Amino acid sequence: MSQFIFLLTLCGALLLSGCAKHKSYDYTAFRASKPASILVLPAENSTPDINAANSFISGVTKPLAEAGYYVFPVAVVDETFKHNGLTNAHDVRTVSLAKLRDIFNADAVLYIDVSQYGSKYRVVDSMTEVAASAKLVDLRNGSTLWQGTSFASDQNNNSNNSLLGIVVGAVVKHVANNITDESHKIALRAADLLFATNDQGGLLPGPRRHLSGG
Structure with a gap:
């Protein structure tokens, strides 16, 4: 009986600790x-793949627009920076909030970091992963308005029984992912998830949400 009470107490403690970790944003x-x-700035890329930043950024505008925000065209923003001698994300991040506000007249700026991108070949599987984090900052006063993270992958459970079948399946999947640019597809999914679900909270709807029927 005492062991049963101990287990109940332990389960209760675990439940309470779990709730404590998931406070509302x-x-x-x-x-x-x-x-x-x-204003979406060029993403910082900490992965070995040179395409990671552009691939992820290409999927950001759509979910933001659907959420009800005006998003400055990424290509126009990129050209504006290049015209002013800023050719990479690191240099762009040195621009002050006041200067960004003066140039684009945006309400907020979104900083994005891509930390994982691409396919990994393992002994018994091949997996494509994309992970990123983002921070939305008010250009008028510098306050952080929102932060979020996202992760997406194409991992699946192998149903092959033999080790040879598993390895062959992994090789085939790895080659197919490279040919079809699976990383970009996963990046678009991760960009979508960034604003919908993350460890802290999703992005709130913007003022134009009702115009898009959302």
Whole structure:
């Protein structure tokens, strides 16, 4: 009986600790700011793949627009920076918030870091992963309005019984992913998930959400 009571107590403690780790996101600054337009900066790329940043950024505009925000065209933003001698994400991040506000007249700026991108070949599987984090900052006062992370992969459970079957399947999958650019597909999925689900909280709807029927 005492062991049963101990187990119940332990389960209760685990449940409480689990709840403590998943506090609701504090949107106080976000609601006070009420951003309507978002400037998406070129993403920082900490992966070996040179295509990672551009691939991920290409999937960001759509979910933001569908959420109800005006998003400055990524290509136009990129050309603007290049015209001013800023050719990479690191240099762009040295531009002050006041200067970004002066050039684009946006309400907020989105900083993105891509930390994983591409296919990994392992002994018994081949997996394509994309991971990124983002921070939305108010260009008018510098306050952080929202932060989020996302992760997407094509991992599946192998149903082959033999080790040879598993290895062959992994090789075939790895080759197919490279041919079909599976990483880009996963990047688009991760970009979508960034604003919908993450460890802290999703992005709140913007003022144009009702215009898109959302």
